[in-house]
Amino acid sequence: MSLDRLQDRLGHRFRDAGLLNEALTHRSFGQPNNERFEFLGDSILNCVMSIALFGRFGQLREGELSRVRASLVRQDALYRIALDLDLGDSLRLGEGELKSGGARRPSILADAMEAVFAAVFLDAGFDAAKAVIDRLYAQALGDVDPKRPSKDPKTALQEWLQARKVALPTYSMVQALGEAHAQEFEVACEVPKFGIRTLGRGPSRRVAEQQSAELALAALRNK
Amino acid sequence: MSLDRLQDRLGHRFRDAGLLNEALTHRSFGQPNNERFEFLGDSILNCVMSIALFGRFGQLREGELSRVRASLVRQDALYRIALDLDLGDSLRLGEGELKSGGARRPSILADAMEAVFAAVFLDAGFDAAKAVIDRLYAQALGDVDPKRPSKDPKTALQEWLQARKVALPTYSMVQALGEAHAQEFEVACEVPKFGIRTLGRGPSRRVAEQQSAELALAALRNK
Structure with missing residues (x-):
């Protein structure tokens, strides 16, 4: 997939395309890769989700908010969003990883998704990253019903x-x-x-x- | 301490002073209190620290960055910052809590500190909260030496x-x-x-x- 299409889907056009490239590069491809972005992206995602949940369910107790947030930021949720974006088509993987289906592996996709959030932040600041995340998470956030017991x-x-x-x-x-x-x-x-x-x-x-x-x-x- | 002086020390003047008041109100004082701000403030602090550490030590491994971040956001670190601000003088506590020295209790001060960060965010956005946190954490961040083994x-x-x-x-x-x-x-x-x-x-x-x-x-x- 062209990076143009990915940027359209993200709703963010990179000033520094190198950042997006780095976010899409798995360690199997070489250096630099997206590992160093994960720490930052994970933290930005957590913060944006906290803001969103506080705005919607600010009267809930901290424990409930934390539980809902955990369900939104875990690998599984990130993987779904990466699938919606066809992120796997844009990943840069080493040959071995590519052949063994790395572009469809949940952990690789989820990590790259977090790295992309970091890249948007580094490219254009917190509010830009927040806008991208809010947009990609709109449905997941809309589906949140903190009163509904979690699935068995x-x-x-x-x-x-x-x-x-x-x-x-x-x-x-x-x-x-x-x-x-x-x-x-x-x-x-x-x-x-x-x-x-x-x-x-x-x-x-x-x-x-x-x-x-x-x-x-x-x-x-x-x- | 007057709220004016606290705002000077924070480096942020609130448009909505009610937010600061709420952040300084312990649950022993009544409703509304700062409990609902803690979730948000904790997450914003984590994110700002991640950004700061990424900027300074972006080449470190995720595990090391997480360890350093944990040392900066734990109760002990927040408590020190609250002491520097004389935050205890501005807290609103119930009578019993006040008499038993609640205004000096590390957990109460650390929670209020997080709540203040949330209040700044709600008052003026992420960049304003980041500026306040960066300022209050300047020394602690300057002291970070990820190569130094943590104290025994x-x-x-x-x-x-x-x-x-x-x-x-x-x-x-x-x-x-x-x-x-x-x-x-x-x-x-x-x-x-x-x-x-x-x-x-x-x-x-x-x-x-x-x-x-x-x-x-x-x-x-x-x-």
């Missing part, structure tokens, strides 16, 4: 895997512990594609499954 | 207590474990004034003391 972990895990066209997880009972009136169940959640197997426990099979799914999701997000 | 925990603990005119901690050997060629030592660090007693372990008394001091410092900072 099994549903969230299923959606996460479906978004990546990966086979759904399998749940299997490992053991039931304790006596009949006070049993505890241990359930395994497996996602073979990612080599993940987590164990959840609870007073019912359902609760144990949810816990195993939560651990699997956490493991996937940290990959 | 015993020294840091001692300085932390001295800054609060509290008696120094005592270290005592609790036990030595294992055989002579592979002994492990357990040492207790006590700060009676704050009811803190932590246990550290290590292959030497010195290492065990450092660990116990680190735990004590963490406990004090979370108080």
Whole structure:
């Protein structure tokens, strides 16, 4: 994709195109690359989200605001935005990374997305970066409903895997512990594609499954 | 202290003095208070520090930048800045909190400091908040030397207590474990004034003391 089209989609035209180039350069391509922009971009994104959430839900408690913000800035959310932008088409990757599908890898796309935010900031200041982020996050912010409980972990895990066209997880009972009136169940959640197997426990099979799914999701997000 | 003098020291004159008032109002005083500003102020401070560190030490790795940033935004650092500003004199506290010395409490002062940063942002935008923070943090930022290893925990603990005119901690050997060629030592660090007693372990008394001091410092900072 031409950088012109990307800049149109970002809603920002770079004075210094070198900054955008650096933001789109993965370390596998060489130096300079976007690693040093990530720290800055992550912090700017966090701040812009805080401003947006404060404006919309300023009466909520800090813990609730932090929880919503975390859901908006995590890799998964950045990855979706990068997909919407077709950011992968503009990445500069080393040959090996390119062949192994690096341009579609969530962590690479999410990192580049943060780096792009830093590049806009360095090019034109905070308000310009804020405008770009507000625009790209308009839908995600519009969908925020802090009163709605967050999705249950099994549903969230299923959606996460479906978004990546990966086979759904399998749940299997490992053991039931304790006596009949006070049993505890241990359930395994497996996602073979990612080599993940987590164990959840609870007073019912359902609760144990949810816990195993939560651990699997956490493991996937940290990959 | 008059709010005029505080504004002089901040280097920002509020268009909407109500924002500054709210930032200086502790929850013990009533509603509205500065709790809802903290989330925003914390995030703005983090972002401004990231920008400052990126500008100065942009070639460092993300982990190092994060470590330095954490040292600049933690309660202890905010507390020092609040002391320099005599912020305690301008706080609005409930009667009980006032009598028990709330205006000198590090957590109350640090929270109010963050709230003031949010108030400047709400009053005049990001660049105004950044200017105030850059100014107040000029010395702390000037002192940053990312190559210097962080202070050893015993020294840091001692300085932390001295800054609060509290008696120094005592270290005592609790036990030595294992055989002579592979002994492990357990040492207790006590700060009676704050009811803190932590246990550290290590292959030497010195290492065990450092660990116990680190735990004590963490406990004090979370108080």
